[in-house]
Amino acid sequence: ALKMATDLAEKIGADIVIGTDPDSDRLGIAVRDLDGKIRLLNGNQTMAVMTDFLIKQWHQSGRLNGKQFVGTTIVSTDLVKDIATSYNVETKVGLTGFKWIAKMIRDAEGTQDFIGGGEESFGYMVGDFIRDKDAVTATLLACEIAANAKNNNSTFYKNLLNLYIKHAFYKEHLISIVKKGMDGAQQISQMMSDLRENPIKELDGSPVEFLYDYEASTCQNLLTGEKSTIDLPKSNVLIYQTTDGTKVAARPSGTEPKIKFYFSVNLSLEKAKDEIVVNKLLTQKIDRIIKELQLN
DSSP, X not given: OXXXXXXXXHHHTOSEEEEEOTTSSBEEEEEEOTTSOEEEOOHHHHHHHHHHHHHHHHHHTTOOSSOEEEXXXXXXXXXXXXXXXXXXXXXXXXXXXXXXXXXXXXXXTTTOEEEEEEETTTEEEESSSSOSOOHHHHHHHHXXXXXXXXXXXXXXXXXXXXXXXXXXXXXXXXXXXXXXXXXXXXXXXXXXXXXXXXXXXXXXXXXXEEEEXXXXXXXXXXXXXXXXXXXXXOOSOEEEEETTSOEEEEEEXXXXXXXXXXXXXXXXXXXXXXXXXXXXXXXXHHHHHHHHTTOO
């Protein structure tokens, strides 16, 4: 959808390209990478850079006092939580959908301040005055980040790489499997039943430590057998988390005959110049997991 804009950006030497959907609640951002080429970022990447920038502004203005939080969702990148934790800011995690982030704000009124939040599906919420994903304010924020970076001899993309170096290089991937026909819904239901009743033991050689079942509202440590309660509304979502931080989430669509699988893997990144090598390793890891789960 941004092809004409990115082509023009290459032609005129623009630093950033921003596009929104027709109702202007989601946005896509393309920026120049280390090789100077325009690269489209995903929702997790833009959310991480935006969250870090906002918290840093609060910190620099002396407004952080331990009563602030950011919001994200169960299928979005854990990099946001790592960033917030580094500033001693709480991360509230909700189900997919901005109505749940809006509920966090409502529930915290009078006790905590909302800094910002978003989810992997290209949406972001700046502050608490518009309690839904909003591409207008998010576009302004993206432009401010890009301008600030340029004034400091950096770029939007380098800001992202600096976050990877400080915390970890997180890479996320999403696949959707469509099951059409009369028995499509039954096949999807059976897939979820199998994942619940016969838990995966390991992913790419890393033992599965936690199984989060949001329909049963339980988190089970598969290594110790210990169970705890998930304090969120029930939802037909399963998340496997391994000892090396890999996550795989399974989430059937509520409106279409398909099931979505969300993958998140991470490795350390020591230098920005190593990003291509590390990105390739993470891509290969995701590919191996998809093959293990027979989802390709």
